[in-house]
Amino acid sequence: MLCPDQMIHASRSPLRRLTRFEYNNTVRDLFGDTTLPANALPAEELGNGFGNDADTLSVSGLLAEQYFSVAEGIGTRATTAPAFAQLDPCTSTVTTATEDACATTIIQKLAPVVYRRPLVAGESDALLALAKATRATAGATFATGISSVIQAMLQSPDFLYRIEFGVPDQANPALKRPSGDEMATRLSYLFFGTAPDATLRAAAKTGELLTKQGVLAQATRMLADARSHAVVRFFFDNLLPINGLTDLTRDKVLFPTFSPTIGAAMHEETQQFLEYEIFSGTGTWPSVLTAPYTFVNDALATYYGIPGVTGAMFRKVALPDTTQRLGLLTQGGVMTGTVTTNQSNPVLRGSFIVNKLMCRQISLPTDPAILDQVKIPDDTTGKTARERFSKHSQQPICNSCHQFMDPMGFALENYNPVGQFRTQENGVTIDASGSVPGTPGALNGPVELARKLAETAEVQFCFASHWLNFAYGRKLGQGDECARASVEVEFQKSGYNVRQLLLALTQTDAFLYFPGSM
Amino acid sequence: MAKIRLNRRTLLRGAGSIAIALPWLEAMGTEKRAYGAAAAATRFLAVYTPGGTVRAKYTPTGTEAAPVLSPILKPLQPIMDLKKLVIIDGLDMKSAIGEQHQAGIIAWLSGTPQKGTAYSSGPSLDQVIATRLAAQKQRSKKSLEFAVRWATGKSKGLLSPMNVGNYEDNATFNPIPPRLDPVQIWTDLFGSLTPTPGGDALIARKKSILDYVDKRYAALSSRLGATDKQKIDQHLTKIREIEQAIGGTTPPPMVCKAPTKVDTADYNPRTGLNSSDNGSVKDLATDNAIPKVGMYLMDLLVMAMACDMTAVGSFQWSDTEAKHTFPWLSLPEHHHFYQHDGGFKPAECEKICTWYSQMHLYLLQAMDKVDMGGHTLLDESVVLFGSELQDPPTHTKTNMPFMLAGGGGGLVGGRWLKYNALPHNNLLVSILNLFGDTRQTFGDPKYCTGPLTGLV
Numbered sequence: 013m014l015c016p017d018q019m020i021h022a023s024r025s026p027l028r029r030l031t032r033f034e035y036n037n038t039v040r041d042l043f044g045d046t047t048l049p050a051n052a053l054p055a056e057e058l059g060n061g062f063g064n065d066a067d068t069l070s071v072s073g074l075l076a077e078q079y080f081s082v083a084e085g086i087g088t089r090a091t092t093a094p095a096f097a098q099l100d101p102c103t104s105t106v107t108t109a110t111e112d113a114c115a116t117t118i119i120q121k122l123a124p125v126v127y128r129r130p131l132v133a134g135e136s137d138a139l140l141a142l143a144k145a146t147r148a149t150a151g152a153t154f155a156t157g158i159s160s161v162i163q164a165m166l167q168s169p170d171f172l173y174r175i176e177f178g179v180p181d182q183a184n185p186a187l188k189r190p191s192g193d194e195m196a197t198r199l200s201y202l203f204f205g206t207a208p209d210a211t212l213r214a215a216a217k218t219g220e221l222l223t224k225q226g227v228l229a230q231a232t233r234m235l236a237d238a239r240s241h242a243v244v245r246f247f248f249d250n251l252l253p254i255n256g257l258t259d260l261t262r263d264k265v266l267f268p269t270f271s272p273t274i275g276a277a278m279h280e281e282t283q284q285f286l287e288y289e290i291f292s293g294t295g296t297w298p299s300v301l302t303a304p305y306t307f308v309n310d311a312l313a314t315y316y317g318i319p320g321v322t323g324a325m326f327r328k329v330a331l332p333d334t335t336q337r338l339g340l341l342t343q344g345g346v347m348t349g350t351v352t353t354n355q356s357n358p359v360l361r362g363s364f365i366v367n368k369l370m371c372r373q374i375s376l377p378t379d380p381a382i383l384d385q386v387k388i389p390d391d392t393t394g395k396t397a398r399e400r401f402s403k404h405s406q407q408p409i410c411n412s413c414h415q416f417m418d419p420m421g422f423a424l425e426n427y428n429p430v431g432q433f434r435t436q437e438n439g440v441t442i443d444a445s446g447s448v449p450g451t452p453g454a455l456n457g458p459v460e461l462a463r464k465l466a467e468t469a470e471v472q473f474c475f476a477s478h479w480l481n482f483a484y485g486r487k488l489g490q491g492d493e494c495a496r497a498s499v500e501v502e503f504q505k506s507g508y509n510v511r512q513l514l515l516a517l518t519q520t521d522a523f524l525y526f527p528g529s530m
Numbered sequence: 531m532a533k534i535r536l537n538r539r540t541l542l543r544g545a546g547s548i549a550i551a552l553p554w555l556e557a558m559g560t561e562k563r564a565y566g567a568a569a570a571a572t573r574f575l576a577v578y579t580p581g582g583t584v585r586a587k588y589t590p591t592g593t594e595a596a597p598v599l600s601p602i603l604k605p606l607q608p609i610m611d612l613k614k615l616v617i618i619d620g621l622d623m624k625s626a627i628g629e630q631h632q633a634g635i636i637a638w639l640s641g642t643p644q645k646g647t648a649y650s651s652g653p654s655l656d657q658v659i660a661t662r663l664a665a666q667k668q669r670s671k672k673s674l675e676f677a678v679r680w681a682t683g684k685s686k687g688l689l690s691p692m693n694v695g696n697y698e699d700n701a702t703f704n705p706i707p708p709r710l711d712p713v714q715i716w717t718d719l720f721g722s723l724t725p726t727p728g729g730d731a732l733i734a735r736k737k738s739i740l741d742y743v744d745k746r747y748a749a750l751s752s753r754l755g756a757t758d759k760q761k762i763d764q765h766l767t768k769i770r771e772i773e774q775a776i777g778g779t780t781p782p783p784m785v786c787k788a789p790t791k792v793d794t795a796d797y798n799p800r801t802g803l804n805s806s807d808n809g810s811v812k813d814l815a816t817d818n819a820i821p822k823v824g825m826y827l828m829d830l831l832v833m834a835m836a837c838d839m840t841a842v843g844s845f846q847w848s849d850t851e852a853k854h855t856f857p858w859l860s861l862p863e864h865h866h867f868y869q870h871d872g873g874f875k876p877a878e879c880e881k882i883c884t885w886y887s888q889m890h891l892y893l894l895q896a897m898d899k900v901d902m903g904g905h906t907l908l909d910e911s912v913v914l915f916g917s918e919l920q921d922p923p924t925h926t927k928t929n930m931p932f933m934l935a936g937g938g939g940g941l942v943g944g945r946w947l948k949y950n951a952l953p954h955n956n957l958l959v960s961i962l963n964l965f966g967d968t969r970q971t972f973g974d975p976k977y978c979t980g981p982l983t984g985l986v
Contacts, residue, residue, distance in 0.1 A: 026757060026758065027754070027757075027758035027761055027762070051800065052711070052714055054689070054707035054708075054709075054710075055681060055687055055688045055689045055707050055710075055800075055802075056688050056689065057688060057689045057690065057705075058685055058686060058688040058689060058690035058692075059688075063688050068648075069761055070702070070704040070705065070761075070764065071704070071761065071764045071765040071767075071768050072698075072704065072705075072706050072707050072768070073671075073672065073706075073768050073771055073772075074675075074706070074707055074709060075707070075768070076765065076768035076769055076771070076772055077718070077768075077772060080736075080739075080740075080772065081718070138742065138745075139742075142738055142739065142742050145735075145738045146735050146738060146739075149731040149734045149735055150728055150730070150731040151728045151731050152731065152735070156735070160735055160738065160739050163739050164739045164742040164743055167739070167743045167769075168742075168743055168746040168747075169746055169747055169750050169762055169765065170746060170750075172765075173761075173762070175750065175754075177753070250686075253806045253807065253810070255803070255804050255806075255811075256804030256805055256806055256810075256811030256813075257811070258804065259801065259804055259811055259812065259813040259814075259816075260810070260811055260812060261812050261814050348810075349806055349810060349811070350806075350808075350810070351808075351810055352808045352809055352810045352867070352871070353810075353863065353867075353872070360808050364807075390873075
């Protein structure tokens, strides 16, 4: 047996740093700073695809420099009226005689929250000394001193990095697990994308987070809190090709009704749909792939030809014809975001499913001789995409890869490049027959494809795999078999429920224990 | 600006047999370089363009001493006429081993193969030069890396082996993210050029903040395991670099003045974050602003050098994905599409490459306008121009389209040098030699047979 239950299978957990998304959320919660200041930081590493891959983390001179200027802005804003009074009421009555006391009050209130742990001996004094040193410079006020304290904290490793030393496990002192505060931080960034709230901090103190059940209880509470929706949205913005639809331009003559406004609406459609289905609907990955409804506003409803929707607000509507559309894959955003040009491309749509929904790795050929032949066929080579894109499947070298992508792409040909349903292309009836390679049987059209993918276990485990990579902040690989297996088992048991999957992420030995401590 | 150059032979000829004292004249300064005792180059700039070139429209005709420029390089004729440009053909990027685009951008300055699916296995040339020049003089920035319309397509606005050519000169060769935002760059570099009242107090405050932060990293480092400690130590090193640069710089030279701000509100420097793998997302407003932003960023980089804020720069046009459009050239698809995604389109690629030559002319002329005291900024510099491959549809990396400009280290311009399938690491080590570093190999030594002959 690969992962016997009676043993602890911890995986390595390299040092993680706040991403720009997390930094922005955290300073919003700590200082009410809603300026998204971390957007000025240099790009994260692509790594696992979510920009939070701890294994690819590095520090450039530019990053250190920008941490300074970003912190400078936050410190200044936080110590300017009216924000300043939010730090502590003492700021409004402070006098020369009470400055040190007021600074100490602020430091002792703020620093444990910024550092996500209690202060150790001398830390408060060191920060007070910094406030006083600043106060002594020419032109400084009390607020300038506090600003320096905030700037220093925001550049400290205690804030920027998720530092974990762990504590001995009570049941088995030979084992180590994250301390209460460290677990609060793990949970908080996983579900809220920000620093622990008061409830989590309290739970960290009671020892509740030192047990598997305690962690599950907090995870369950957090997932039921609407604040978790922002993280789920971030996850899908990075997984699906929908983030840039807002900027998308298409040929106005060929597609007169499409515009970046419609693109933005498609993005919102998919996100609101996912939010509803995952948090308020059946909430399984198969149900996401086959839901008979979507979310539209008036403009998007008109675009799709759905009658009776007025107003700019998005609302849930039943799909008028579930032989034409069903579930996530058939939404305009996913169909538009997977096409490069003004011509639909079954290869690209198919490879999106293969790579992102099935986690099969098919990369571009590297042999220059083959690559030279990789080109989008001219419009003139056939009336339908199937005609245009059938040449390569007749050549064995091309077909060795294309056989895995094209049959799914062809089944989606009922959508034009901007996601509108069609039965004809250039006056010829579209043949949307296809298959899910590796599974038995043929299928016809997008709805059958969606249903088939929803029944395919590989698709479910691929989805779990993306969540594991995102949640653990790296690309899982060797040594992570047990974490992966235990999450997959729970996911499967729940009928592939997404919320259960997210909870299962917190119940693995990898999440609950440290490696090398057995 | 025409300059009269004197050399000793001219003087001696004119003097005939009459014995005169030969005072050393300032005007002999630059010419002296051509006779072996050249002053080392003091500035390095690397300019990257994606997707190679169209060889048939690039290779000059004529002779090595008197090249006739072909359509793609024609815009650079004024620099060739000034004898400040060298076209270097016949070099193969043999060290570019790995993914076909990634290995190219990784090797072009580092001369090393891609490490697995990650980055380089050595530092990049610009960083090695920057270390050398920083040892001679501390400047506020060891180097500056700028990029226009960066991290397109699959790299999705994030740092990846698809878009990085600069690697730190340390044990781990970390990839260096470029600066992207023109507004932020202007503020960072020129925002405090004029000393503000109370500047000393600001510096003192900054120092005490960094002092506190420094101690936190140092304290933490000793408590961590090897892998995590390395990351924290890296961060500490960067904080120390900032600490050293504060207040330690000399007043800027006379030519230094803050460039006029350009309105770039139509340009989203982080539009890469919204990109899709295959380039389906087109941000036409941002794409349309590329020429304006490109020229502005080149102006800022040139002024940062004129101000002696830095001696080393890199300028990157997009990245190896190059999935942005060229509305000002009436090219509605992205560059990668014309390279091979949509089937090789030589006419469109030629148009793009020719435009890059026009932009390069803009940069070199801007550098040649800056008077650094009897010679121009370009004269004391070495400017490398290159790409990650030669031929777009095949990704071939033989006979790379490289150019050098400037006169630093005695580089003799106005020529076309043709080598016979030598590794491009030879060029990298030769450039290093122009800066006074005498090593005989650079990058992976397997792909270096020694410095090129004929550059000086």
